Amino acid sequence: MGRVLIIGCGGVASVAIQKCCQNSAVFQEILIASRTKAKCDALKQLLEGKTDTKITTAQVDADNKEEVVALIQRYKPDLVMNIALPYQDLTIMEACLACKVNYMDTANYEPENIDEPAWRAAYEKRCKEEGFSAYFDYSWQWAYKKKFEEAGITALLGSGFDPGVTQAYCAYALKHEFDSIETIDILDCNGGDHGYAFATNFNPEINLREVSAPGSYWENGKWVEVPAMSVKRVYDFDQVGTKDMYLLHHEEIESLAKNIPGVKRIRFFMTFGQSYLEHMRCLEDVGMLSATPITYEGKEIVPIQFLKALLPDPASLGPRTKGKTNIGCIFTGKKDGKDKTYYLYNVCDHQACYKEVGSQAISYTTGVPAMIGAMMLLTGRWKKPGVFTVEEFDPDPYMEALNRWGLPWQESHAPVLVE
Ligand code: NDP
Numbered sequence: 001m002g003r004v005l006i007i008g009c010g011g012v013a014s015v016a017i018q019k020c021c022q023n024s025a026v027f028q029e030i031l032i033a034s035r036t037k038a039k040c041d042a043l044k045q046l047l048e049g050k051t052d053t054k055i056t057t058a059q060v061d062a063d064n065k066e067e068v069v070a071l072i073q074r075y076k077p078d079l080v081m082n083i084a085l086p087y088q089d090l091t092i093m094e095a096c097l098a099c100k101v102n103y104m105d106t107a108n109y110e111p112e113n114i115d116e117p118a119w120r121a122a123y124e125k126r127c128k129e130e131g132f133s134a135y136f137d138y139s140w141q142w143a144y145k146k147k148f149e150e151a152g153i154t155a156l157l158g159s160g161f162d163p164g165v166t167q168a169y170c171a172y173a174l175k176h177e178f179d180s181i182e183t184i185d186i187l188d189c190n191g192g193d194h195g196y197a198f199a200t201n202f203n204p205e206i207n208l209r210e211v212s213a214p215g216s217y218w219e220n221g222k223w224v225e226v227p228a229m230s231v232k233r234v235y236d237f238d239q240v241g242t243k244d245m246y247l248l249h250h251e252e253i254e255s256l257a258k259n260i261p262g263v264k265r266i267r268f269f270m271t272f273g274q275s276y277l278e279h280m281r282c283l284e285d286v287g288m289l290s291a292t293p294i295t296y297e298g299k300e301i302v303p304i305q306f307l308k309a310l311l312p313d314p315a316s317l318g319p320r321t322k323g324k325t326n327i328g329c330i331f332t333g334k335k336d337g338k339d340k341t342y343y344l345y346n347v348c349d350h351q352a353c354y355k356e357v358g359s360q361a362i363s364y365t366t367g368v369p370a371m372i373g374a375m376m377l378l379t380g381r382w383k384k385p386g387v388f389t390v391e392e393f394d395p396d397p398y399m400e401a402l403n404r405w406g407l408p409w410q411e412s413h414a415p416v417l418v419e
Contacts, residue, residue, distance in 0.1 A: 002378035005077040008084035009034040015367025021051035033058040062088040068095035106160035110136035131223035132216040159373025160366035163252040167391035181333040191240035192323040198279035201362035217267040245269040255389040321350040343415035
Protein backbone atom coordinates (compact mmCIF):
# COMPACT_ATOMS: atom_id res chain seq x y z
CA MET A 1 0.00 0.00 0.00
CA GLY A 2 2.81 2.42 0.73
CA ARG A 3 6.41 3.41 0.71
CA VAL A 4 7.85 5.01 3.82
CA LEU A 5 11.07 6.81 4.70
CA ILE A 6 11.89 6.15 8.36
CA ILE A 7 14.45 8.52 9.88
CA GLY A 8 16.30 7.32 12.99
CA CYS A 9 17.32 3.81 14.01
CA GLY A 10 17.50 3.97 17.82
CA GLY A 11 15.45 2.22 20.51
CA VAL A 12 12.00 3.40 19.44
CA ALA A 13 12.66 3.27 15.68
CA SER A 14 13.88 -0.31 15.82
CA VAL A 15 10.55 -1.40 17.36
CA ALA A 16 8.51 0.71 14.90
CA ILE A 17 10.47 -0.74 11.98
CA GLN A 18 9.93 -4.32 13.18
CA LYS A 19 6.20 -3.62 13.57
CA CYS A 20 6.07 -2.13 10.04
CA CYS A 21 7.69 -5.33 8.81
CA GLN A 22 5.02 -7.40 10.58
CA ASN A 23 2.48 -5.32 8.65
CA SER A 24 3.86 -5.70 5.12
CA ALA A 25 0.48 -5.33 3.45
CA VAL A 26 0.53 -1.66 4.49
CA PHE A 27 4.29 -1.07 4.66
CA GLN A 28 5.37 -2.55 1.34
CA GLU A 29 8.67 -0.71 1.10
CA ILE A 30 10.69 1.13 3.72
CA LEU A 31 13.91 3.10 3.59
CA ILE A 32 15.64 3.23 6.98
CA ALA A 33 17.89 6.27 7.10
CA SER A 34 19.85 7.49 10.10
CA ARG A 35 23.02 9.24 11.18
CA THR A 36 24.79 5.89 11.68
CA LYS A 37 24.03 3.73 8.63
CA ALA A 38 25.58 0.62 10.22
CA LYS A 39 22.64 0.45 12.67
CA CYS A 40 20.17 0.57 9.75
CA ASP A 41 22.11 -2.18 7.92
CA ALA A 42 22.19 -4.38 11.03
CA LEU A 43 18.42 -4.10 11.46
CA LYS A 44 17.83 -4.77 7.76
CA GLN A 45 19.95 -7.91 8.04
CA LEU A 46 17.98 -9.07 11.08
CA LEU A 47 14.65 -8.62 9.30
CA GLU A 48 15.37 -9.79 5.77
CA GLY A 49 13.91 -13.15 4.94
CA LYS A 50 11.35 -12.75 7.76
CA THR A 51 9.20 -10.07 6.12
CA ASP A 52 7.64 -9.21 2.77
CA THR A 53 8.50 -5.53 3.30
CA LYS A 54 11.28 -4.45 0.96
CA ILE A 55 13.97 -2.73 3.06
CA THR A 56 16.69 -0.35 1.90
CA THR A 57 19.01 1.80 4.02
CA ALA A 58 20.80 5.13 3.75
CA GLN A 59 22.87 7.58 5.74
CA VAL A 60 21.34 10.96 6.48
CA ASP A 61 22.04 13.92 8.70
CA ALA A 62 18.51 15.08 9.45
CA ASP A 63 19.78 18.35 10.91
CA ASN A 64 20.47 19.23 7.29
CA LYS A 65 17.24 20.00 5.41
CA GLU A 66 18.88 19.69 1.97
CA GLU A 67 20.10 16.17 2.74
CA VAL A 68 16.58 15.12 3.76
CA VAL A 69 15.08 16.78 0.65
CA ALA A 70 17.57 14.93 -1.59
CA LEU A 71 16.73 11.63 0.08
CA ILE A 72 12.97 12.22 -0.28
CA GLN A 73 13.37 13.19 -3.94
CA ARG A 74 15.39 10.05 -4.61
CA TYR A 75 13.13 7.61 -2.72
CA LYS A 76 9.75 9.29 -3.33
CA PRO A 77 8.00 8.05 -0.17
CA ASP A 78 4.29 8.48 0.62
CA LEU A 79 5.19 9.34 4.22
CA VAL A 80 8.21 10.32 6.31
CA MET A 81 8.32 8.88 9.83
CA ASN A 82 10.59 10.96 12.02
CA ILE A 83 11.78 8.70 14.83
CA ALA A 84 15.10 10.47 15.30
CA LEU A 85 15.13 13.11 18.05
CA PRO A 86 12.87 16.13 18.69
CA TYR A 87 15.83 18.30 17.60
CA GLN A 88 15.21 17.23 13.99
CA ASP A 89 11.44 17.86 13.89
CA LEU A 90 11.57 21.21 12.11
CA THR A 91 14.19 20.35 9.48
CA ILE A 92 12.29 17.18 8.58
CA MET A 93 8.95 19.05 8.46
CA GLU A 94 10.57 21.66 6.21
CA ALA A 95 11.85 18.92 3.90
CA CYS A 96 8.41 17.27 3.77
CA LEU A 97 6.86 20.59 2.90
CA ALA A 98 9.38 21.23 0.14
CA CYS A 99 8.59 17.79 -1.36
CA LYS A 100 4.85 17.73 -0.49
CA VAL A 101 5.06 14.49 1.50
CA ASN A 102 3.12 13.55 4.66
CA TYR A 103 5.01 13.72 7.98
CA MET A 104 4.75 12.16 11.42
CA ASP A 105 6.81 12.05 14.64
CA THR A 106 6.71 10.85 18.25
CA ALA A 107 7.73 13.94 20.25
CA ASN A 108 7.39 17.68 19.83
CA TYR A 109 10.15 20.03 18.84
CA GLU A 110 12.83 21.20 21.18
CA PRO A 111 16.16 22.65 20.15
CA GLU A 112 19.47 20.99 20.86
CA ASN A 113 21.06 24.32 21.76
CA ILE A 114 18.85 26.09 24.28
CA ASP A 115 21.24 29.05 24.43
CA GLU A 116 20.76 30.01 20.78
CA PRO A 117 19.69 33.70 21.04
CA ALA A 118 16.70 33.75 18.63
CA TRP A 119 15.22 30.58 20.13
CA ARG A 120 15.94 31.79 23.67
CA ALA A 121 14.09 35.07 23.07
CA ALA A 122 11.02 33.26 21.69
CA TYR A 123 11.19 30.79 24.60
CA GLU A 124 11.32 33.48 27.25
CA LYS A 125 8.39 35.32 25.65
CA ARG A 126 6.41 32.07 25.62
CA CYS A 127 7.23 31.28 29.27
CA LYS A 128 5.90 34.68 30.27
CA GLU A 129 2.78 34.55 28.09
CA GLU A 130 1.83 30.89 28.54
CA GLY A 131 3.14 30.24 32.06
CA PHE A 132 5.09 26.99 31.68
CA SER A 133 8.82 26.70 31.24
CA ALA A 134 9.52 23.35 29.53
CA TYR A 135 11.93 23.63 26.61
CA PHE A 136 9.45 21.91 24.31
CA ASP A 137 6.07 23.15 23.19
CA TYR A 138 3.81 22.83 20.18
CA SER A 139 4.08 26.41 18.93
CA TRP A 140 7.01 25.66 16.62
CA GLN A 141 5.21 22.87 14.80
CA TRP A 142 1.72 24.38 14.91
CA ALA A 143 3.27 27.32 13.05
CA TYR A 144 3.36 25.04 9.96
CA LYS A 145 -0.40 24.43 9.98
CA LYS A 146 -1.28 26.79 7.15
CA LYS A 147 1.67 25.76 4.98
CA PHE A 148 0.77 22.08 5.33
CA GLU A 149 -2.89 22.86 4.53
CA GLU A 150 -1.87 24.76 1.41
CA ALA A 151 0.45 21.95 0.32
CA GLY A 152 -2.38 19.42 0.83
CA ILE A 153 -0.27 17.25 3.17
CA THR A 154 -0.78 15.96 6.71
CA ALA A 155 1.55 16.19 9.70
CA LEU A 156 0.68 13.89 12.60
CA LEU A 157 2.48 15.04 15.75
CA GLY A 158 3.41 12.81 18.66
CA SER A 159 2.21 9.31 17.83
CA GLY A 160 4.01 7.44 20.62
CA PHE A 161 2.36 6.37 23.87
CA ASP A 162 2.44 9.62 25.78
CA PRO A 163 2.05 11.73 23.72
CA GLY A 164 0.06 9.58 21.32
CA VAL A 165 -2.05 6.76 22.73
CA THR A 166 -3.02 8.90 25.74
CA GLN A 167 -4.66 11.37 23.33
CA ALA A 168 -6.43 8.56 21.46
CA TYR A 169 -7.76 7.47 24.88
CA CYS A 170 -9.06 11.03 25.46
CA ALA A 171 -10.73 11.18 22.04
CA TYR A 172 -12.24 7.73 22.62
CA ALA A 173 -13.56 8.66 26.09
CA LEU A 174 -15.12 11.81 24.69
CA LYS A 175 -16.67 9.98 21.74
CA HIS A 176 -18.04 6.95 23.59
CA GLU A 177 -18.16 7.51 27.36
CA PHE A 178 -18.84 11.17 28.16
CA ASP A 179 -20.94 14.14 27.07
CA SER A 180 -18.29 16.32 28.69
CA ILE A 181 -14.92 15.60 30.28
CA GLU A 182 -14.01 17.67 33.34
CA THR A 183 -10.67 16.29 34.47
CA ILE A 184 -7.97 14.10 32.94
CA ASP A 185 -5.14 12.51 34.93
CA ILE A 186 -2.53 10.81 32.75
CA LEU A 187 -0.63 8.20 34.76
CA ASP A 188 2.61 6.78 33.40
CA CYS A 189 3.90 3.93 35.54
CA ASN A 190 7.01 1.94 34.80
CA GLY A 191 7.20 -0.97 37.21
CA GLY A 192 10.22 -2.41 35.40
CA ASP A 193 13.55 -3.12 37.09
CA HIS A 194 16.77 -3.21 35.00
CA GLY A 195 19.07 -3.86 37.93
CA TYR A 196 21.20 -0.71 37.43
CA ALA A 197 21.30 1.96 40.15
CA PHE A 198 20.62 4.56 37.46
CA ALA A 199 19.70 4.37 33.78
CA THR A 200 17.12 6.03 31.56
CA ASN A 201 14.60 4.07 29.51
CA PHE A 202 14.87 6.25 26.44
CA ASN A 203 17.31 8.83 25.12
CA PRO A 204 18.97 10.09 28.37
CA GLU A 205 19.34 13.68 27.20
CA ILE A 206 15.66 14.04 26.31
CA ASN A 207 14.53 12.04 29.35
CA LEU A 208 16.61 13.94 31.93
CA ARG A 209 15.70 17.33 30.51
CA GLU A 210 12.05 16.39 30.83
CA VAL A 211 12.10 15.14 34.40
CA SER A 212 14.40 17.80 35.85
CA ALA A 213 12.17 20.62 34.54
CA PRO A 214 9.45 22.28 36.67
CA GLY A 215 6.13 20.42 36.71
CA SER A 216 2.97 22.05 35.43
CA TYR A 217 -0.67 21.30 34.91
CA TRP A 218 -3.66 22.92 33.24
CA GLU A 219 -6.42 24.23 35.49
CA ASN A 220 -9.36 26.52 34.79
CA GLY A 221 -7.95 27.84 31.53
CA LYS A 222 -4.35 28.42 32.58
CA TRP A 223 -1.06 26.74 33.44
CA VAL A 224 -0.04 26.21 37.06
CA GLU A 225 3.69 25.62 37.48
CA VAL A 226 5.29 23.84 40.47
CA PRO A 227 8.94 23.03 41.34
CA ALA A 228 10.29 19.80 39.82
CA MET A 229 9.14 16.67 41.70
CA SER A 230 7.28 18.71 44.34
CA VAL A 231 3.85 17.08 43.86
CA LYS A 232 3.87 13.43 44.85
CA ARG A 233 1.01 10.95 44.91
CA VAL A 234 0.86 7.21 45.58
CA TYR A 235 -1.20 4.98 43.30
CA ASP A 236 -1.93 1.25 43.21
CA PHE A 237 -1.52 0.24 39.54
CA ASP A 238 -3.20 -2.84 38.10
CA GLN A 239 -0.64 -5.66 37.64
CA VAL A 240 2.23 -3.47 38.91
CA GLY A 241 1.32 -2.52 42.48
CA THR A 242 1.74 0.60 44.59
CA LYS A 243 4.16 3.24 43.29
CA ASP A 244 5.18 6.82 44.07
CA MET A 245 4.38 9.14 41.18
CA TYR A 246 5.25 12.78 40.58
CA LEU A 247 3.57 15.55 38.65
CA LEU A 248 5.46 16.54 35.48
CA HIS A 249 4.85 18.93 32.63
CA HIS A 250 4.03 16.90 29.52
CA GLU A 251 3.44 17.94 25.95
CA GLU A 252 0.01 16.43 25.36
CA ILE A 253 -1.48 18.60 28.13
CA GLU A 254 -0.98 21.58 25.80
CA SER A 255 -2.92 20.13 22.87
CA LEU A 256 -5.60 18.43 25.01
CA ALA A 257 -6.34 21.76 26.72
CA LYS A 258 -7.21 23.13 23.28
CA ASN A 259 -8.98 20.08 21.87
CA ILE A 260 -11.11 18.71 24.74
CA PRO A 261 -13.94 21.24 25.02
CA GLY A 262 -14.58 22.58 28.52
CA VAL A 263 -11.91 20.46 30.26
CA LYS A 264 -11.17 21.97 33.67
CA ARG A 265 -7.99 20.23 34.74
CA ILE A 266 -5.32 18.07 33.06
CA ARG A 267 -2.41 16.61 35.01
CA PHE A 268 0.39 14.18 34.15
CA PHE A 269 2.09 11.89 36.68
CA MET A 270 5.07 9.59 36.20
CA THR A 271 6.41 6.99 38.63
CA PHE A 272 10.02 7.18 39.81
CA GLY A 273 11.91 5.04 42.29
CA GLN A 274 13.97 6.57 45.11
CA SER A 275 17.29 5.50 43.56
CA TYR A 276 16.49 7.26 40.27
CA LEU A 277 15.49 10.47 42.08
CA GLU A 278 18.55 10.52 44.33
CA HIS A 279 20.91 10.03 41.38
CA MET A 280 19.13 12.65 39.33
CA ARG A 281 19.26 15.23 42.14
CA CYS A 282 22.95 14.61 42.69
CA LEU A 283 23.77 14.82 38.95
CA GLU A 284 21.77 18.05 38.74
CA ASP A 285 23.50 19.53 41.80
CA VAL A 286 26.94 18.95 40.28
CA GLY A 287 25.91 20.36 36.89
CA MET A 288 25.87 17.11 34.92
CA LEU A 289 22.39 17.75 33.51
CA SER A 290 23.41 21.05 31.95
CA ALA A 291 23.12 21.43 28.18
CA THR A 292 25.45 24.44 28.19
CA PRO A 293 28.90 23.54 26.82
CA ILE A 294 31.94 23.86 29.08
CA THR A 295 35.60 23.77 28.10
CA TYR A 296 37.55 20.86 29.55
CA GLU A 297 41.27 20.56 28.77
CA GLY A 298 40.83 22.71 25.68
CA LYS A 299 37.86 20.74 24.37
CA GLU A 300 34.24 21.84 24.45
CA ILE A 301 31.90 19.30 26.04
CA VAL A 302 28.20 19.38 26.87
CA PRO A 303 27.77 17.86 30.36
CA ILE A 304 24.49 16.05 29.64
CA GLN A 305 25.93 14.60 26.42
CA PHE A 306 29.00 13.39 28.33
CA LEU A 307 26.66 11.82 30.88
CA LYS A 308 24.79 10.09 28.05
CA ALA A 309 28.06 8.50 26.95
CA LEU A 310 28.55 7.09 30.48
CA LEU A 311 25.03 5.75 31.01
CA PRO A 312 23.82 2.39 29.72
CA ASP A 313 22.41 2.61 26.19
CA PRO A 314 18.59 2.39 26.64
CA ALA A 315 18.55 -0.19 23.84
CA SER A 316 20.76 -2.45 26.00
CA LEU A 317 18.24 -2.55 28.88
CA GLY A 318 15.94 -4.99 27.07
CA PRO A 319 17.38 -8.29 28.25
CA ARG A 320 17.76 -7.03 31.87
CA THR A 321 14.40 -5.37 32.44
CA LYS A 322 11.71 -7.31 34.25
CA GLY A 323 8.24 -6.18 35.27
CA LYS A 324 5.44 -4.24 33.60
CA THR A 325 4.41 -0.77 32.54
CA ASN A 326 0.91 0.58 33.11
CA ILE A 327 0.06 3.81 31.27
CA GLY A 328 -3.38 5.35 30.98
CA CYS A 329 -5.85 8.15 31.61
CA ILE A 330 -8.40 8.61 34.39
CA PHE A 331 -11.36 10.77 33.41
CA THR A 332 -14.12 12.47 35.36
CA GLY A 333 -17.06 14.18 33.68
CA LYS A 334 -20.73 13.94 32.83
CA LYS A 335 -22.85 11.48 30.88
CA ASP A 336 -26.61 12.02 30.53
CA GLY A 337 -26.48 14.64 33.26
CA LYS A 338 -24.82 12.29 35.78
CA ASP A 339 -21.28 12.35 37.22
CA LYS A 340 -19.07 9.63 35.80
CA THR A 341 -15.50 8.31 36.20
CA TYR A 342 -13.59 6.17 33.71
CA TYR A 343 -10.06 4.75 33.34
CA LEU A 344 -8.44 3.53 30.13
CA TYR A 345 -4.98 1.96 30.32
CA ASN A 346 -2.54 -0.51 28.87
CA VAL A 347 -0.33 -2.95 30.74
CA CYS A 348 2.80 -4.04 28.91
CA ASP A 349 5.34 -6.66 30.00
CA HIS A 350 9.03 -5.80 29.51
CA GLN A 351 10.11 -9.42 29.00
CA ALA A 352 7.31 -10.18 26.53
CA CYS A 353 8.41 -7.15 24.47
CA TYR A 354 11.99 -8.32 24.58
CA LYS A 355 10.95 -11.74 23.37
CA GLU A 356 9.03 -10.26 20.45
CA VAL A 357 11.28 -7.43 19.24
CA GLY A 358 14.43 -7.42 21.40
CA SER A 359 13.49 -4.20 23.28
CA GLN A 360 12.09 -3.21 26.66
CA ALA A 361 8.53 -1.95 27.04
CA ILE A 362 9.32 1.79 26.87
CA SER A 363 10.61 1.50 23.31
CA TYR A 364 7.81 -0.97 22.53
CA THR A 365 4.98 1.22 23.86
CA THR A 366 6.32 4.09 21.72
CA GLY A 367 7.31 2.15 18.60
CA VAL A 368 3.99 0.34 18.18
CA PRO A 369 1.88 3.57 18.13
CA ALA A 370 4.43 5.12 15.75
CA MET A 371 3.69 2.29 13.30
CA ILE A 372 -0.06 2.65 13.93
CA GLY A 373 -0.01 6.42 13.34
CA ALA A 374 1.85 5.82 10.09
CA MET A 375 -0.69 3.15 9.14
CA MET A 376 -3.58 5.61 9.76
CA LEU A 377 -1.97 8.05 7.31
CA LEU A 378 -0.94 5.49 4.69
CA THR A 379 -4.34 3.82 4.57
CA GLY A 380 -6.06 7.22 4.36
CA ARG A 381 -8.15 6.53 7.49
CA TRP A 382 -6.68 9.68 8.95
CA LYS A 383 -6.41 12.19 6.18
CA LYS A 384 -6.77 15.96 6.34
CA PRO A 385 -4.30 18.60 5.27
CA GLY A 386 -2.65 20.50 8.10
CA VAL A 387 -0.78 19.80 11.34
CA PHE A 388 -2.61 17.71 13.92
CA THR A 389 -2.22 15.81 17.18
CA VAL A 390 -3.71 12.34 17.73
CA GLU A 391 -6.90 13.46 19.54
CA GLU A 392 -7.95 15.48 16.48
CA PHE A 393 -8.71 12.30 14.50
CA ASP A 394 -11.33 9.55 14.84
CA PRO A 395 -9.94 7.34 17.65
CA ASP A 396 -11.77 4.15 16.64
CA PRO A 397 -9.43 2.72 13.96
CA TYR A 398 -6.39 3.63 16.10
CA MET A 399 -7.89 1.97 19.21
CA GLU A 400 -8.72 -1.13 17.13
CA ALA A 401 -5.15 -1.22 15.83
CA LEU A 402 -3.73 -0.97 19.38
CA ASN A 403 -5.57 -4.17 20.28
CA ARG A 404 -4.38 -5.90 17.16
CA TRP A 405 -0.72 -4.83 17.16
CA GLY A 406 0.38 -5.50 20.73
CA LEU A 407 -0.95 -2.78 23.05
CA PRO A 408 -4.46 -3.92 24.05
CA TRP A 409 -6.32 -1.52 26.30
CA GLN A 410 -8.33 -2.18 29.41
CA GLU A 411 -11.01 -0.10 31.04
CA SER A 412 -12.49 0.48 34.46
CA HIS A 413 -15.75 2.25 35.20
CA ALA A 414 -14.95 2.62 38.90
CA PRO A 415 -11.30 3.69 39.14
CA VAL A 416 -9.64 4.99 42.30
CA LEU A 417 -9.16 8.71 41.61
CA VAL A 418 -5.95 10.64 42.22
CA GLU A 419 -6.34 13.21 44.99
P1 NDP B 1 17.61 7.08 20.44
O1 NDP B 1 18.62 8.04 20.92
O2 NDP B 1 17.68 5.65 20.86
O3 NDP B 1 17.54 7.10 18.84
C1 NDP B 1 17.59 8.27 18.09
C2 NDP B 1 17.98 7.90 16.67
O4 NDP B 1 18.00 9.08 15.89
C3 NDP B 1 19.37 7.28 16.57
O5 NDP B 1 19.35 6.26 15.62
C4 NDP B 1 20.21 8.46 16.10
O6 NDP B 1 21.34 8.12 15.33
C5 NDP B 1 19.22 9.16 15.20
N1 NDP B 1 19.61 10.55 15.01
C6 NDP B 1 19.94 11.47 15.94
N2 NDP B 1 20.29 12.62 15.36
C7 NDP B 1 20.18 12.44 14.02
C8 NDP B 1 20.40 13.24 12.89
N3 NDP B 1 20.81 14.51 13.01
N4 NDP B 1 20.17 12.72 11.66
C9 NDP B 1 19.76 11.44 11.53
N5 NDP B 1 19.53 10.62 12.55
C10 NDP B 1 19.73 11.10 13.78
O7 NDP B 1 16.18 7.71 20.87
P2 NDP B 1 14.83 6.92 21.15
O8 NDP B 1 14.66 5.87 20.12
O9 NDP B 1 14.79 6.58 22.58
O10 NDP B 1 13.76 8.08 20.92
C11 NDP B 1 13.31 8.40 19.60
C12 NDP B 1 12.22 9.46 19.69
O11 NDP B 1 11.09 8.95 20.39
C13 NDP B 1 12.64 10.72 20.43
O12 NDP B 1 12.13 11.85 19.75
C14 NDP B 1 11.96 10.59 21.78
O13 NDP B 1 11.71 11.84 22.38
C15 NDP B 1 10.68 9.92 21.35
N6 NDP B 1 9.96 9.23 22.44
C16 NDP B 1 8.59 9.39 22.50
C17 NDP B 1 7.87 8.77 23.48
C18 NDP B 1 6.38 8.86 23.47
O14 NDP B 1 5.72 8.13 24.22
N7 NDP B 1 5.76 9.69 22.67
C19 NDP B 1 8.51 7.93 24.52
C20 NDP B 1 9.93 7.73 24.29
C21 NDP B 1 10.62 8.40 23.30
P3 NDP B 1 22.68 7.47 16.02
O15 NDP B 1 22.37 6.03 16.04
O16 NDP B 1 23.77 7.85 15.12
O17 NDP B 1 22.79 8.07 17.40
